[in-house]
Amino acid sequence: MFLTDCPTCGLRELRGPRAIELLVNTGHGVDAVYRCTRCATNSVLGTSLPAPAAAASVAA
DSSP: OEEEEOTTTOOEEEEOGGGEEEEEEOSSSEEEEEEOTTTOOEEEEEEEEOOHHHHHHHHO
């Protein structure tokens, strides 16, 4: 679960992993994109997840 704040309408929601629409590899980590349930704006949530290549090297 994570807390989201929509930058457009200000709606604050407690969301689950199914709210994530897209994961974007930024090179320094992975950001999650979610859609606001009030205004349908796509927003980015900096999740601080390691980048996929870094995650693979950590698991090895």
